[in-house]
Amino acid sequence: MEEKLIQIGHGGGGRMARELIDAEIVSRFGDGPLQGLPDAATLPKIDSAPVFTTDSFVVKPFEFPGGDIGDLAVHGTVNDLAVAGAKPLWLSLALILEEGLPLEALRRVLDSLKNAAANCGVKVVTGDTKVVARGQADGIYINTAGIGCAYPDFHFDPASMKDGDRIIVSGPVGDHGAAVLTAREGINLKNGPASDSAPVHRLVEACREFGSEIRFMRDPTRGGLASVLNELVEGRNLDIVLDEESLPVSEGTHAVVEILGLDILQLASEGRAMLVCGPAVCERILEKWRGLKEGEGAVAIGVARGAKGESGRVALATLAGGERIVGNPRGELLPRIC
Amino acid sequence: MEEKLIQIGHGGGGRMARELIDAEIVSRFGDGPLQGLPDAATLPKIDSAPVFTTDSFVVKPFEFPGGDIGDLAVHGTVNDLAVAGAKPLWLSLALILEEGLPLEALRRVLDSLKNAAANCGVKVVTGDTKVVARGQADGIYINTAGIGCAYPDFHFDPASMKDGDRIIVSGPVGDHGAAVLTAREGINLKNGPASDSAPVHRLVEACREFGSEIRFMRDPTRGGLASVLNELVEGRNLDIVLDEESLPVSEGTHAVVEILGLDILQLASEGRAMLVCGPAVCERILEKWRGLKEGEGAVAIGVARGAKGESGRVALATLAGGERIVGNPRGELLPRIC
Numbered sequence: 001m002e003e004k005l006i007q008i009g010h011g012g013g014g015r016m017a018r019e020l021i022d023a024e025i026v027s028r029f030g031d032g033p034l035q036g037l038p039d040a041a042t043l044p045k046i047d048s049a050p051v052f053t054t055d056s057f058v059v060k061p062f063e064f065p066g067g068d069i070g071d072l073a074v075h076g077t078v079n080d081l082a083v084a085g086a087k088p089l090w091l092s093l094a095l096i097l098e099e100g101l102p103l104e105a106l107r108r109v110l111d112s113l114k115n116a117a118a119n120c121g122v123k124v125v126t127g128d129t130k131v132v133a134r135g136q137a138d139g140i141y142i143n144t145a146g147i148g149c150a151y152p153d154f155h156f157d158p159a160s161m162k163d164g165d166r167i168i169v170s171g172p173v174g175d176h177g178a179a180v181l182t183a184r185e186g187i188n189l190k191n192g193p194a195s196d197s198a199p200v201h202r203l204v205e206a207c208r209e210f211g212s213e214i215r216f217m218r219d220p221t222r223g224g225l226a227s228v229l230n231e232l233v234e235g236r237n238l239d240i241v242l243d244e245e246s247l248p249v250s251e252g253t254h255a256v257v258e259i260l261g262l263d264i265l266q267l268a269s270e271g272r273a274m275l276v277c278g279p280a281v282c283e284r285i286l287e288k289w290r291g292l293k294e295g296e297g298a299v300a301i302g303v304a305r306g307a308k309g310e311s312g313r314v315a316l317a318t319l320a321g322g323e324r325i326v327g328n329p330r331g332e333l334l335p336r337i338c
Numbered sequence: 339m340e341e342k343l344i345q346i347g348h349g350g351g352g353r354m355a356r357e358l359i360d361a362e363i364v365s366r367f368g369d370g371p372l373q374g375l376p377d378a379a380t381l382p383k384i385d386s387a388p389v390f391t392t393d394s395f396v397v398k399p400f401e402f403p404g405g406d407i408g409d410l411a412v413h414g415t416v417n418d419l420a421v422a423g424a425k426p427l428w429l430s431l432a433l434i435l436e437e438g439l440p441l442e443a444l445r446r447v448l449d450s451l452k453n454a455a456a457n458c459g460v461k462v463v464t465g466d467t468k469v470v471a472r473g474q475a476d477g478i479y480i481n482t483a484g485i486g487c488a489y490p491d492f493h494f495d496p497a498s499m500k501d502g503d504r505i506i507v508s509g510p511v512g513d514h515g516a517a518v519l520t521a522r523e524g525i526n527l528k529n530g531p532a533s534d535s536a537p538v539h540r541l542v543e544a545c546r547e548f549g550s551e552i553r554f555m556r557d558p559t560r561g562g563l564a565s566v567l568n569e570l571v572e573g574r575n576l577d578i579v580l581d582e583e584s585l586p587v588s589e590g591t592h593a594v595v596e597i598l599g600l601d602i603l604q605l606a607s608e609g610r611a612m613l614v615c616g617p618a619v620c621e622r623i624l625e626k627w628r629g630l631k632e633g634e635g636a637v638a639i640g641v642a643r644g645a646k647g648e649s650g651r652v653a654l655a656t657l658a659g660g661e662r663i664v665g666n667p668r669g670e671l672l673p674r675i676c
Contacts, residue, residue: 011674013560013606014667018569040391040422042488050388053378054430054483055466058474084378092392092483096434128393132674136396138474145392145430145483150380222351231356268351329352336349336470 004103011097011131021129024106028114029093029124041125043090046149051086053077054145060336062109062139064183066175066195067270069142070113075197075270076338077146078120079219082201083273085154085211088120090147093127098137109140120199122146151204153211158232158276161215165304166282167240169274170203170289171196171248171297173225174267178253180337181260193252198271203295206288213278214285220274221338223329226265226314228274230328233304233312242302242316242326265316266329268337276304342441349435349469359467362444366452367431367462379463381428384487389424391415392483398674400447400477402521404513404533405608407480408451413535413608414676415484416458417557420539421611423492423549426458428485431465436475447478458537460484489542491549496570496614499553503642504620505578507612508541508627509534509586509635511563512605516591518675519598531590536609541633544626551616552623558612559676561667564603564652566612568666571650580640580654580664603654604667606675614642 009016055076062069074091081088093113097106117124178193200219207214220228229240242265249257249264257264271294277285282300289295307313314326347354393414400407412429419426431451435444455462516531538557545552558566567578580603587595587602595602609632615623620638627633645651652664 008673009668012667012672013565013675014604016668017560038422040389040418040424040484040486042422042424043388043390045387046384049383050381050485051378052381052428052430052483052485053464054432054481056432056434056468056481058434058468058470080378084376084380086378086380090390092390094392094394094481094483096394096396096479126391130394130396130674132396132476135473136476138470141434141479143392143394143432143481143483145390145432145481146378147388147390147485148378222355227351329350330347330354334350335346336468 006097006099006101006103006106006131008099008131008133011129017129024110025127028110038126043125048152049150051081051084051148051150053080054143055080056141056143057338058141058336059180059338060138061183064195065179065192067197068109068112069140070109071116072197072270072338073142073144074113074116074120075199077144078122079200081146081148082204083217083219085156086148086150088122088146088148088201091117091122091124092145093124094143095129096137096141097131098139099131099134101139120201151208153208154214156214156216158216161238161276161304163238163304163306164279165215165276166279166300167274167276167302168282168285168298168300169248170200170272170295172250172253173220173248173269173272174264175250175253176270177267177334177337178256181334182256189252189255191252193250193256196269196271198294200271200273200294202292203273203289206292207285210277210281210285213281215276217273217275220272221268221270224266224268225274226263226326226329229314233314236312237307238304238312239307240302240304240314244316244318246299246301248297248299265326270338344435344437344439344441344444344469346437346469346471349467355467362448363465366448376464381463386490387488389419389422389486389488391418392481393418394479394481395676396479396674397518397676398476399521402533403517403530405535406447406450407478408447409454410535410608410676411480411482412451412454412458413537415482416460417538419484419486420542421555421557423494424486424488426460426484426486426539429455429460429462430483431462432481433467434475434479435469436477437469437472439477458539489546491546492552494552494554496554499576499614499642501576501642501644502617503553503614504617504638505612505614505640506620506623506636506638507586508538508610508633510588510591511558511586511607511610512602513588513591514608515605515672515675516594519672520594527590527593529590531588531594534607534609536632538609538611538632540630541611541627544630545623548615548619548623551619553614555611555613557610559606559608562604562606563612564664564667567652571652574650575645576642576650577645578640578642578652582654582656584637584639586635586637603664608676
C-alpha cells in the first residue's frame with residue numbers, strides 16, 4: 001500500500017487544504033460549540049482576568065519515550081497558564097508541516113494532542129495549517145496559544161520571597177530532557193528515561209487555599225531548575241540552597257546523567273511544577289500534591305536564605321557534604337528539547 | 339565588521355536566550371502594563387465575548403515589495419479578528435529562527451512588526467523564541483495568536499445570504515500574492531506589484547451601524563476571492579456572479595497576471611476586506627469605506643442570485659460579454675504566500 005505523504009498543495013488554501021483540515025483537524029477537534037473550527041473563534045465570556053500564553057514546539061525527534069510533540073504542545077501551554085495561577089480553558093493549534101511528512105505520523109501526533117487536551121479539560125477552538133517544502137522544516141512544528149482565567153487566590157511575586165522560604169517540586173526532575181536526548185542520540189538503555197510530559201494544572205488547583213503563602217510557581221522546562229532558580233535570585237539579597245539528597249531523580253534519567261556527564265539541574269521537565277512558599281504551608285502543600293497522581297513524588301528540595309555575596313546565588317549542598325554553585329546555563333546544551 | 343548571526347544557543351532557555359529576548363523583544367514590546375513579557379500574560383477583563391485566532395507565517399521571501407513577515411504577522415491575525423466582527427486587542431508572538439539568520443534581518447522584521455501593531459492599536463503581550471539548526475527552517479517563521487472582543491453589532495451567518503445581495507471589496511485584489519511571487523521568482527518589473535499588507539479593522543468598525551444587514555465578511559488571503567466565494571456557495575442554492583469590469587486590479591498586479599497567466603481571483607490579498615450585504619446598505623457601506631484611506635478603492639463587484647444548477651457556483655461576467663465559472667483552486671498554485 002502506498003504511504004500517504006503531506007504535499008505542498010495541502011498548505012495552499014484551496015480544496016486540498018480544506019480536505020486535509022476536514023479529515024484530520026475538524027474531525028478531531030470540531031466537536032462542541034465551535035464546530036468547523038473557524039479562522040477566529042468567538043468564545044463564552046470570561047468572568048475573571050484572561051491569561052494568555054504561546055509556545056512553539058520544535059522538539060527533535062517529534063516522537064520520543066513518554067510522549068510526542070502533540071501532547072507536549074498541549075502540556076507546555078496548559079502548564080504555562082497553570083503556573084501563572086490560571087485555569088486553562090482554550091487552545092489554538094497552528095501546524096507547520098514539512099512536505100513528505102507521512103500522514104500516519106501526523107495522525108498519531110493529532111491523536112496524542114487530542115487525548116492530552118481532553119485530559120487537561122481544554123478545547124482546541126481555532127487553528128492554522130501551513131506546509132513548507134522539504135528541507136524547510138523538520139517534519140512538524142506546532143504552535144499552541146492558550147487562554148485561561150486567573151484564579152483569585154494567587155498573587156505571585158518573586159520579590160516577596162523571604163529567608164526561610166521553601167522550594168518544592170512535584171516529582172523527579174529532568175526526565176523530559178533526558179528522554180529526548182537519549183532518543184535523538186540513538187542511545188539504547190534498558191529502563192532508560194521516559195519524558196514526564198504531563199499537565200500540572202491539577203497541582204496548581206490543589207494549592208489554591210495556600211495561595212497567599214506561595215511566592216512563585218513555575219514549570220522548569222528549557223534550562224531546567226538551574227535556569228528558573230537563578231532568574232529568581234539574580235540581583236536579589238537571597239540565596240537558594242538545594243539539598244542534593246532530597247532532589248528526586250528517576251532511575252533512567254540518573255543513568256543518562258551519569259553516562260553523558262550532564263547536570264541534572266539543567267535538564268528540562270515538561271510535567272513538573274515547582275514553587276516557593278512560606279515554611280508554614282510547605283508540609284500542607286506537599287500533602288495535597290502527594291494526594292494526586294501527578295504529585296505523588298513531591299518533595300521539598302531547598303530553602304531560601306540571606307545571600308552570602310552581593311547578589312543571590314543558587315547552591316547545591318552535595319551528598320559529599322560540600323556546597324557547589326549552580327550556574328545559569330548559557331543555553332547551548334540541548335537545542336530543540338521542546 | 340562581523341555580521342552577527344542567530345546561533346543555536348539563542349534558543350536554549352539559558353543566558354544567551356535571555357539576552358536576545360531582552361535586547362530584541364522586551365526592548366520593543368515590553369512597554370505598557372505587561373513589562374518583561376511574562377510566559378503568560380494576565381490581561382484586563384474583557385466585557386464582551388472574547389474572540390481568539392492564530393496564524394503561522396512562513397512567507398518566502400520574508401521581505402518583499404510592500405511588506406515583510408513582521409507586518410504580515412500582525413495584519414494577518416488582526417484581520418482574522420476584525421472580519422470575525424471583533425475589535426483586536428492582544429497578540430502573542432512566537433518566533434522560530436533558523437541558525438545563521440542575520441540579527442539585522444531579525445531587527446528589521448521586529449521593527450516592522452512593532453510599527454504594524456501600533457498602527458492596529460494592539461499590544462504584543464507574551465511570546466516564545468525557538469532556534470533550529472540550519473536547514474530546519476527558512477530564515478524565520480512567525481506565529482501570532484490574537485484576542486479581540488466581539489462587537490455586538492454583527493451576526494454573520496452565510497446561511498442568511500439572499501438573492502440580490504451585493505459583494506463588496508475594499509480595494510484592488512491579489513496584490514500580496516503578485517508581489518510575493520514576483521519577489522520569489524526574481525522577476526523585475528518597472529512599477530511591479532506591491533503587497534497590500536495592511537489592517538482592515540478600521541473598515542470593520544466603520545460598518546458596525548449596518549451590522550444587521552451584513553451576512554458575511556472575510557479577508558481573501560490564501561486561495562483569493564475564488565476560494566472564499568466558492569466556500570460560501572458550495573451546497574447552497576445561490577450563485578455568485580462577479581462583474582469583471584468592476585473588479586479592482588492594480589496596474590502592477592495586472593501586468594504580473596498577464597505575463598504569468600495567473601487567475602487574479604486566486605491571488606491572495608493581505609489588506610483587503612470583502613463582505614456580502616443586503617442591497618439597501620451597499621452604497622452606504624461603500625461611502626463609509628471610501629472615506630477611509632484603506633477603503634478608498636472600495637467597489638461592489640458582484641451579486642448573489644438564485645442558483646442555476648443543483649449547487650451554487652461562482653461565475654465571472656467577463657469583459658468580452660460571456661460568463662465563466664470560477665473554480666475553487668486546489669491550492670498548489672502558490673505555497674508559502676503568507
